[in-house]
Amino acid sequence: MGVAAFSLWACSDLQSMHGFSFGAGTAPRIFATLLFGLGSAVMIVGVINEGPQVAHYSWRGPLFVSLALVFFALAIRPLGLAVSGLVSFLISALGSHETRWGEALIVGVWPDSRLCGAIPLYFGAADAAVPSFSGAVRAG
Amino acid sequence: MTDLFHNLALGFSVAVSPVNLLLCLIGALVGTLVGVLPGIGTIATVAMLLPITFGLPPVGALIMLAGIYYGAQYGGSTTSILVNIPGEATSVVTTLDGFQMAKRGRAGPALAIAAIGSFIAGCAATVLIAVLGTPLTRLALAFGPAEYFSLMVLGLIFAVVLAKGSVLMAIAMIAFGILLSMVGSDIETGASRMAFNIPELADGLGFATVAMGVFGFAEIIRNLDAGAEMDRDLVQQKITGLMPTKEDMKDSLPAIFRGTVLGSILGILPGGGAVIASFAAYTFEKKISREPQKFGRGAIAGVAAPESANNAAAQTSFIPLLTLGIPPNAVMALMVGAMTIHGIVPGPQVMQKQPDLVWGMIASMWIGNLMLIIINLPLVGIWVRLLRVPYRLMFPSIVVFCAIGIYSINNAPVDVILAGAFGLIGYWLIKHEFEPAPLLLGMVLGPLMEENLRRALLISRGDWSVFITRPLSAVLMAAAAGLLVLAVLPTLRRKRDKVFLESEG
Numbered sequence: 001m002g003v004a005a006f007s008l009w010a011c012s013d014l015q016s017m018h019g020f021s022f023g024a025g026t027a028p029r030i031f032a033t034l035l036f037g038l039g040s041a042v043m044i045v046g047v048i049n050e051g052p053q054v055a056h057y058s059w060r061g062p063l064f065v066s067l068a069l070v071f072f073a074l075a076i077r078p079l080g081l082a083v084s085g086l087v088s089f090l091i092s093a094l095g096s097h098e099t100r101w102g103e104a105l106i107v108g109v110w111p112d113s114r115l116c117g118a119i120p121l122y123f124g125a126a127d128a129a130v131p132s133f134s135g136a137v138r139a140g
Numbered sequence: 141m142t143d144l145f146h147n148l149a150l151g152f153s154v155a156v157s158p159v160n161l162l163l164c165l166i167g168a169l170v171g172t173l174v175g176v177l178p179g180i181g182t183i184a185t186v187a188m189l190l191p192i193t194f195g196l197p198p199v200g201a202l203i204m205l206a207g208i209y210y211g212a213q214y215g216g217s218t219t220s221i222l223v224n225i226p227g228e229a230t231s232v233v234t235t236l237d238g239f240q241m242a243k244r245g246r247a248g249p250a251l252a253i254a255a256i257g258s259f260i261a262g263c264a265a266t267v268l269i270a271v272l273g274t275p276l277t278r279l280a281l282a283f284g285p286a287e288y289f290s291l292m293v294l295g296l297i298f299a300v301v302l303a304k305g306s307v308l309m310a311i312a313m314i315a316f317g318i319l320l321s322m323v324g325s326d327i328e329t330g331a332s333r334m335a336f337n338i339p340e341l342a343d344g345l346g347f348a349t350v351a352m353g354v355f356g357f358a359e360i361i362r363n364l365d366a367g368a369e370m371d372r373d374l375v376q377q378k379i380t381g382l383m384p385t386k387e388d389m390k391d392s393l394p395a396i397f398r399g400t401v402l403g404s405i406l407g408i409l410p411g412g413g414a415v416i417a418s419f420a421a422y423t424f425e426k427k428i429s430r431e432p433q434k435f436g437r438g439a440i441a442g443v444a445a446p447e448s449a450n451n452a453a454a455q456t457s458f459i460p461l462l463t464l465g466i467p468p469n470a471v472m473a474l475m476v477g478a479m480t481i482h483g484i485v486p487g488p489q490v491m492q493k494q495p496d497l498v499w500g501m502i503a504s505m506w507i508g509n510l511m512l513i514i515i516n517l518p519l520v521g522i523w524v525r526l527l528r529v530p531y532r533l534m535f536p537s538i539v540v541f542c543a544i545g546i547y548s549i550n551n552a553p554v555d556v557i558l559a560g561a562f563g564l565i566g567y568w569l570i571k572h573e574f575e576p577a578p579l580l581l582g583m584v585l586g587p588l589m590e591e592n593l594r595r596a597l598l599i600s601r602g603d604w605s606v607f608i609t610r611p612l613s614a615v616l617m618a619a620a621a622g623l624l625v626l627a628v629l630p631t632l633r634r635k636r637d638k639v640f641l642e643s644e645g
Contacts, residue, residue, distance in 0.1 A: 003316060003319070004319075007334060011333060020597060020598055021598055022590075022593075022597065024326035024331035027590045028319065031315050031319045031322070035312060035315040035316055038311055042312060045308060055572070058364065061360075061365060062564055065364075065563065068536070068543075069357070069539070069556050070560065072547070072556055073543075073553035073554070073556040073560075076547055088539065089537065089540050093536045095364050096364055096535070098530075107536075108536065
């Protein structure tokens with residue numbers, strides 16, 4: 001319902017139907033209203049019926065996987081794949097309490113070196129493999 | 141008939157070129173490799189590997205993606221038999237007898253029969269695609285915007301009926317997916333919609349970004365909840381004697397035949413017929429068996445039937461995609477995404493204007509299935525060793541690999557952050573029992589639905605009754621409404637819930 005309400009607000013300035021023709025905002029409004037209705041129905045059913053317990057959330061996995069991705073996104077241009085890949089690997093490894101650091105470092109360095117060699121070349125971005133300090137200056 | 145042979149000959153001439161053979165082999169191998177990794181299903185595998193096909197020519201990319209798809213399915217069967225954990229919902233039934241066979245030291249014949257059954261089913265389904273392709277394309281060309289819109293509604297309703305959990309939640313997921321597809325610029329007016337002047341959103345949300353987040357990262361995060369439970373109790377005996385005995389073959393061949401027929405029919409249904417096909421084939425086989433008590437205790441027919449059915453269904457699910465342009469399940473939705481990135485609009489026009497692309501892919505399925513059977517059985521030892529890698533070492537590599545993949549699509553760091561955000565949304569959805577697959581279908585079909593809805597209303601001068609006054613559209617809409625009513629009827633709902641409960645157990 002939150003997403004639907006937000007969408008309705010976000011497309012409030014868009015044109016609606018003009019004559020027989022759809023405006024830019026007609027379809028988003030139709031589906032946002034539908035989503036709002038369905039969300040309300042899910043809520044009502046949830047209130048009336050006794051369902052299963054709300055699932056347990058663990059914070060560790062979501063937090064460190066997200067941090068690894070944010071770090072990767074911020075560091076890939078200035079630091080290159082070699083550094084950002086390895087550090088992101090180690091940050092995401094924090095997502096499990098079973099991680100053994102010696103082992104993680106060895107495993108992290110091994111695929112990282114392979115990825116730096118193969119993947120950027122394949123994707124046509126060979127210069128992304130190593131730190132580019134001029135890139136850092138540009139980004140900064 | 142001449143057309144059929146001509147088309148198949150064209151397909152084989154494309155598929156047997158050295159480059160395409162290599163791409164098919166790489167796709168099948170990489171798909172199997174990722175498919176056997178614990179906790180990563182077929183959808184996540186295809187989503188994660190999408191970016192590696194972007195630099196390829198369209199035919200090669202589709203051949204490789206198809207290879208990844210059936211390779212991942214094959215990988216899922218391997219984990220079902222060896223570890224008792226299905227890689228995918230379609231392999232759930234295989235665990236019942238496959239794992240029992242493996243525990244008795246008969247993992248080899250179980251794997252071999254799964255592969256042989258899949259190969260035979262794959263071949264039969266490929267012929268069916270070739271046979272039905274042309275007439276269905278002709279039918280599709282008679283469709284107007286109203287019929288297309290109604291067909292998409294029917295496809296989405298099928299997806300709802302066959303999705304796990306609440307019908308209401310599944311429809312909400314579709315609406316959410318359609319809404320996500322509308323972020324970006326309006327195709328007709330060029331107006332910016334829900335993009336908040338963020339340049340990266342001007343072209344809309346990347347399909348691969350959303351798919352990778354909702355299926356890839358969300359699945360990794362969810363698996364982290366399970367912790368050490370992710371490290372499976374493997375069958376420890378060495379796998380020897382791959383070849384099934386004469387007795388095994390005698391028991392399996394009729395089951396493979398029946399599974400293939402059932403799977404081929406059910407696979408055409410939109411919404412994920414492969415899951416239903418494997419359950420239906422197993423139940424049918426058990427019902428007609430002279431010794432039903434053997435099922436669940438290592439009956440080889442209990443491996444042969446569902447494995448043939450799910451592979452046949454997986455392959456025939458290409459029919460609605462290739463002929464009508466409608467993806468019947470989430471994997472096919474990913475294929476649509478890949479096609480769109482390569483500038484191909486799936487549908488009847490592709491069959492007519494780019495026959496080499498369609499028939500090349502169809503022929504490659506045949507070759508790919510043969511490759512899987514030749515290459516993967518001797519490699520089964522490697523897959524077992526891969527299964528022994530602890531999850532704590534595997535998931536960071538997958539996170540980094542996916543991040544590189546997303547970044548490489550547009551060289552845009554913001555895409556990586558968006559995928560992470562969708563990963564969190566996907567995790568939340570899974571935790572609250574929302575099925576993410578309808579979201580992806582909604583996202584793929586959203587622009588097509590909007591376009592056809594607009595056109596239909598423009599042609600009918602704003603008359604909404606056009607969807608029920610045109611005969612074909614009315615039939616499709618009536619079928620959709622009937623299905624929806626059936627899905628919420630208590631008797632059918634209980635049966636549907638029972639199937640999904642079994643698939644979880």
